[in-house]
Amino acid sequence: SQKIEQNSEALNIQEGKTATLTCNYTNYSPAYLQWYRQDPGRGPVFLLLIRENEKEKRKERLKVTFDTTLKQSLFHITASQPADSATYLCALDSPANNLFFGTGTRLTVIP
Amino acid sequence: SQTIHQWPATLVQPVGSPLSLECTVEGTSNPNLYWYRQAAGRGLQLLFYSVGIGQISSEVPQNLSASRPQDRQFILSSKKLLLSDSGFYLCAWIPPGLRNSPLHFGNGTRLTVT
Known part of the structure; x- marks a missing residue:
């Protein structure tokens, strides 16, 4: 079965x-x-979707990349704000067309 | 516009008691419906999904069951709760037949089994 890992349980940034x-x-x-x-x-709450044939997707201050060779997606929030503090989850589709989720990364933006 | 309702928001139940959580969707027809559970420190685990009335698929064997008595109603049940059933239960929907569609979640039910 698919194993999904999100880099760290918690991330603090300025x-x-x-x-x-x-x-x-x-x-x-x-x-x-x-x-x-x-x-x-x-x-x-849904933020962004990226397809396997897309390298990058942007939405306002958010950017997602998808590298199928590395089997990795990166999620970037530029010019972070305290209001961005939340848990962020990635989710992958399965052959049965269901979504499977990672455990999430809890982001804290420090003022 | 479409909305999804879950209730109750919180629930404390003793071990061995029955459970019924309800989820309804408004503003859409024949949605695909999902029940997820989120335990502390763990990701969302898919429990059940349904593509139509009376059609239920189970992802993991467990102490729970699901039913879809009406098009936009999805019910999660248990005859006898276990301590391990504690968690945050989330209902979600997507439009029918649309792969790639984002999941729309309710605000969940926090279940504590004591």
Whole structure:
């Protein structure tokens, strides 16, 4: 089965810096990969989707890359703000068309 | 617009008691519906999904069951709760037949089994 690892359980960065979160997978290459944001006590909220034939996707201050050779996706938040503090989850599709999630990285942006 | 409702928001139940969590979706027809569980320090684990009324697929063997009595209603149940059933339960939906569609989550039910 697919194993999904997100680089660290927690990441602290200074306001204004770029946060970089990593998602690695070990098995089959997914057709697409999604990133979600989850605030405490709430359900995850979709941020970005990137397909296997796309190298990079951007949305405002967010950027996602997808390297199928390395089996890795990177999620960047530029000019980070305290409001960006949350847990970020990556999710991969499966042959059964379901989404499987990583354990998440809890990001804290320090003012 | 589409909305998803889950209730209750929090629940404390003794071991051995039954469970019923309900999820309803408004503003769409024939959605694919999902139940996920999130345990402390672990990722979201897919428990059940449904592509239509009465059609339930289970991802992992467990003490739980799911039913879809109506098109936009998804119920998670247990006859006898175990301590290990504690967790954050999330319902989600996507439009039918749309691969790649992002999941739309409810705000979850925090279940504590004592």
